Amino acid sequence: MNSRVTSISEKIRERTAKIAVIGLGYVGLNISISFACEGFQVYGFDVDERKIDSLRNGINYIPEEGFISEMLPRVISKSFFVSTNVDEASAIGDVIIIIVPTANGNTPTMEYLHNALNSIIKNDITGKLIVLESTVKVGTTEEIVVPALEKTGLFAGKDFFVGYSPERIDPGNKERSLRNIPKVVSGINPESAEITAKLYENIVNEVVLVSSTRTAEFIKLMENVQRDVNIALMNLFAIMCEKANIDIEEAIFAASTKWNFHPYKASCGVGGHCLKKDPLLLAHSFDGEGLDLGLIYAARKINDLMPTLTAEKALLICSDKIGKNVSETKFGILGLSYKKNSSDTRNAPAFYIIDHLKKNGAQHIYPYDPLVKNGIIQAKVSDILNSDIIILTAAHDCFSGLLDNYDGYIVDGTNTLEPSDKVIGIGRNHIDMKFKDKSFDDSVLPKILTYQKKKLASPKINHG
Ligand SMILES: NC(=O)c1ccc[n+]([C@@H]2O[C@H](COP(=O)([O-])OP(=O)(O)OC[C@H]3O[C@@H](n4cnc5c(N)ncnc54)[C@H](O)[C@@H]3O)[C@@H](O)[C@H]2O)c1
Known part of the structure; x- marks a missing residue:
């Protein structure tokens, strides 16, 4: 040797x-x-x-x-x-x-x-x-x-x-x-x-x-591109749900009872250092090969659109629900990292949302994330709670209970909160599931699985 x-x-x-x-x-x-x-x-x-x-x-x-x-x-x-x-x-x-x-x-x-x-x-x-x-x-x-x-x-x-x-x-x-x-x-x-x-x-x-090293390089890209494409598909489903008066979370919950359905989550966007550039690294690996890589680029396009769609929801609330000018409305941005319980702000949807709000005339924007300590200027919790609209972009564990007594509007970019008249998620629809006063009583209907039961079993971030 x-x-x-x-x-x-x-x-x-x-x-x-x-x-x-x-x-x-x-x-x-x-x-x-x-x-x-x-x-x-x-x-x-x-x-x-x-x-x-x-x-x-x-x-x-x-x-x-x-x-x-x-x-x-x-x-x-x-x-x-x-x-x-x-x-x-x-x-x-x-x-x-x-x-x-x-x-x-x-x-x-x-x-x-x-x-x-x-x-x-x-x-x-x-x-x-x-x-x-x-x-x-x-x-x-x-x-x-x-x-x-x-x-x-x-x-x-x-x-x-x-x-x-x-x-x-x-x-x-x-x-x-x-x-x-x-x-x-x-x-x-x-x-x-x-x-x-x-x-x-x-x-x-x-x-x-x-x-081979080529195989290992490919594997890494394949893992992340699969994720990006799947998330994009779920985001597309969410957009469809909004048009069709369907709640995406209920649909995911029920579809997940099929063995080969994978429950990805719709959200206000994909961030981080990896998921935005890895599809490009994979696509560039095959430059000049004559392959149609449209699927990869289409997924990127959908995921990149989500922060704008999320910001648009907040802008719509200004005009339709609050009746204030955008320039007078206070927007709280809760979460500045690209995902839950992380301090990583690289490509975080929050910043794209802030940009879109500013472009549309917003002047009072209050970003807040206690996990992020990289010098970004932040508001105080009280500013968030005094906002007319809070946009939740990362559902950190430390936010638990924070919104319990908040009674303004919330745009939930994480699909963590239950939708209501004042909580608007991504592809969420607030559907009243009472079947003519019949409650989902275990003793009467023990084998019926409903999203309502799941909701009761697992509250995450509460909202009063
Ligand atoms: N962050 C993740 O969760 C994650 C997961 C899997 C793979 N990756 C991949 O790992 C790689 C690194 O990602 P990261 O998140 O750790 O990045 P990072 O930006 O957090 O860290 C990279 C570090 O390299 C330093 N650096 C740059 N040029 C240098 C040089 N010439 N000499 C010494 N230091 C230098 C930077 O200052 C920085 O501190 C990327 O290719 C990323 O796609 C990241």
Whole structure:
């Protein structure tokens, strides 16, 4: 066996391999702390000085990740060292993991990856394992990463090793941690794949080895595009429900009793760093192949339309229900992150909604989200509760009970609240289900399942 394979494999097995992580964002910080907790010496690098300062002070800037808040103070400067000097990563690390962004806003870009690779080739990478985790176009590892690293004059797969392992973490999801999410791994040759698999075995319960980096790149995109398309279909159903006086949640509830129906949720839009750009990464992977990728783009178009449709609901309430000018109406925006219990504001629907309201003359907009601490100017809870209309865009657990005594209008962009004359959801219709005073009495109709029963069983965010 190639002695370089033996050497890096042994270091990983004995946990003496030093791990350098380039990019300490949502994914990179998670990965770094996970390896540090398993006894590896981890060296984290990020170009953002504020992040490095924060970490040095033991402060977690991803508050929804309780695991990081708990473990960071224990590992920082003991088994986890941080720096802005990215050029040192490949001098220090036996393993170098790259987890940099692959989009600017919604637009895919490989700029950060190129920068990271340029830093890596400043040092001798003989015998090292370089793993890319960022979500990328199909073929990136072979066509961009390997040629960039071979500029050193060394041969990939022989003198050094290259793996690709897409990330699936879901920050803020308390049920699914990095450890219990199966991790897809791959390598540019069998040796690279095996070393990469051995590396990740240390921090996840299950490693799923696939035959090529192209396959692994495709899998990640496939997962996110499937989700985007399914959500778009549900959003389309919601729009149809509004026209047809049907309640989408009742329809989903009943349809879910069929074994192969998947209950995606309609909402005010899709945000985050991934779901807006990954469909484009997948589509661009097949540029010039003559494929009709209309389905992917149509889904994007529907999901991108949802914030505008949501804002329009609020504007309609101004004219039809409140009778105030838009410029005089107070709009509370509850939730600024792109999803429940997250602090991540990237591409969050709330900001598109705010833009649309402003374009239509709104002058009193009060954004509020206690989970978001990235310097965005926010209103107070009292401003929210004094608003004429609240637009709920993320149903954080911490909002529970907040709206109990609010009696203004709510546009529920999360479909969490029960619709009423004053609560307008996405594709929701307030349907009175009393069948001529016959109540749904278990003793009389024990086997009848209704959405009404489900509603009573699981109130989420209450609204008085
Ligand atoms: N956030 C998620 O939940 C998630 C989940 C799965 C996959 N991903 C993918 O993982 C990748 C990273 O996403 P993220 O959410 O962690 O991004 P992020 O923006 O939170 O973190 C990336 C970090 O990389 C840093 N960076 C940029 N260029 C650098 C360089 N040259 N050297 C060192 N640091 C650099 C940035 O300052 C930032 O802190 C993306 O491709 C994303 O699509 C993200």
